[in-house]
Amino acid sequence: MAHAIKFHPGMSLLEQHAEGSLSADVALAVAAHIDLCPHCQQLSRDITADLACQLTQQPVKTNTTDWQHMLNDIMAQPQLSKQxxxxxAQLSAQAAEPxxxxxxxxxxxxxxxxLAANHGKWLHLGGIATAKLPAGNDYHVSLLYISKDTEVPQHTHLGLEMTLVLAGKIVDENGEYKAGDLLINSPDDTHTPRTMADEDCLCLSVLSAPLKFKKGLTRLLNPLQQFFY
Amino acid sequence: MLKSINVPRHDRVPSLIPDTQASMTRQEIANNNWEEALTFVALQRDRSAYAELFSYFAPRLKAFGMKMFGNEQQALEMVQDTMLNVWKKAALFDASRGCASTWIFTIARNVRFDMLRKKQSRKDDVSADDLWLNGEYPEQEADTDASQWDTQLLMEKLAPHFASLPPAQREVMERVYLQEKSHQEVSDELAIPLGTVKSRIRLALDRLREALDGARN
Structure with missing residues (x-):
């Protein structure tokens, strides 16, 4: 990573991720961020070691379970060779198709x-294209492609919006986001993300509710909100 | 020749769970030798080493599962799946990359995650293998940010925030920064692995940094 990632998930998101208690769609955005971010890789390693230590230190009740039976069942099974x-383990990590x-x-x-290998059809609208990923019930997970010099109309969020920049760059009123940066917008936030003239952008978008467009004519886009959801 | 060892033999499994009198030794093993035990399981299919591991981790995993699922049936299903994976995939454990307890914890977490997803019966959905890398990210340089903290500054500016740290991290931080103990001393006193002491310090520093500048989301 040529630049330093500036926007990270907070500690509590990282902790819930390591614990495995985030909903799958949010966890996916966090996991993809971690893949791109050495700093959060280290934190996740530390959190996991800490949780594991807590696991071993918790008090254990006196034995009411038939452990011997379970132990025998398990040792009756063959072990796998290292290969x-x-x-x-690596089945899911096969050579990446672009x-x-x-x-x-x-x-x-x-x-x-x-999941991206099974993405839905690309839907195009102006300089923007989205394709759904087959993930999750509660959130909508999609890839979002924004061509060079394109503005996503100003919008607020009816729910939580997580955007992870996968490649390229977008800017909004609050800053500039590059590969690895994770933006989290709550229902109160309003923003107008756009790409610059020299660089397009691919994002992962996780939404818990449709976007709502704010300004003038773009309010007409609201019937099209399904496009972004 | 070796293959014959693989054949399941219900009749040959001896009763290997040690009685409670052995618990002191087990406590010693807990702090030092689970990595060794797991390596024996992997290299020599060592049943008594596995039984030791099992009798230590299974009840703890069950308690963890009870907290997570709230019912015994699923908790035990998680224990069985987790410990079966430990048995079958012991060869994948690499002691140079971390504690046995961490490895076992991540297996349990993944088993639990996939159990919850399966209940919602979606094909093609997010799986634990997507979310958590099996293995390690390349090792990073030492965290320069953490070592840049001047201890004096830390005392003055950060001490007020100590109270908001999770108890486990605060305990370590107080011993290291307020009582000026070495990491090894803290490890010995609290009977936790040295790596965990270092982990908790890094986590606490990051939390404190977050408390100061709020740079993260």
Whole structure:
């Protein structure tokens, strides 16, 4: 990563992620960020070690379970060779197929590779294109491609919006976001993300509710909000 | 030749769970030797080493599962799946990359995550293998940010925030920064691995940094 990632998930998101208690869609955005961010990789490693230590230190009730039976069941099963176990573990991490949109190729982070390989059809609207990923019930997860010099109309969020920049750059009223930066917008935030003239952008978008467009004629887009959701 | 060892033999499994008198030794193992035990399981299919591991971790995993699922049936399903993976995939454990307890914890977490997803019966959905890298990210340089903190500054500016740290991290921080103990001393006193002491310090520093500048989301 040539630049330093500036926008990270907060500690509590990282902790919930390591614990495995985030909803799958939010966890996906966090996992993809971690793939791109050495700083959060280190934090996640530390949090995981801490949680594991808590696991071993918790008090244990006196035995009411038939452990011997379970132990016998388990040891009756064959062990896997290192190679077999590794193959099984790495099935999901096979060679990454690039994502192609607008005649551009993008390689997505490891966490997204399997799902991105099964993305839905690209839907185009002006300089913007979206494709759904087959993930989750509560949130809508999609890839969002924004061509050079394109503005996403100003909008607020009816729910939580997470945007992870996967490649390129976008800017909004609050700053500039590059690959690895994770933006989290709550229902109160209003912003107008755009790309610059020299660089397009691919994002992962996780939404818990449709966007709501604010300004003048773009309010007419509200019937089109399904496009972004 | 080796293959014959693989054949499941219900009749041959001896009763290996140690009685409670062995618990002191087990406590010693807990702090030092689970990595060794797991390595024996991987290299020599060592049943008694596995039984030791099992009798230590299974009840703890069950308690963890009870907290997470709130019912015994699913908690035990999680224990069984987790410990089965530990048995089958022991060869994947690499002691140079971390504690046995961390490895086992991540397996349990992934098993639990996939159990919850399966209940919602979606094919093609997010799986634990997507979310958590199996193995390690490349090792980073030492965290320069953390070592840049001047201890004096830390005392003055950050001490007020100590109270808001999670208890486990605060305990370590107080011993290291207020009582000026070495990481090893703290590890010994609290009976936690040295790596965990270092982890908790890094986590606490990051939390304190967050409390000061709020740069993160």
């Amino acid at each position: 077999a176990a590794a193959t099984q 994502i192609i949109v607008n005649q551009r190729e993008f390689v997505v982070p490891r966490a997204l590779q399997r």
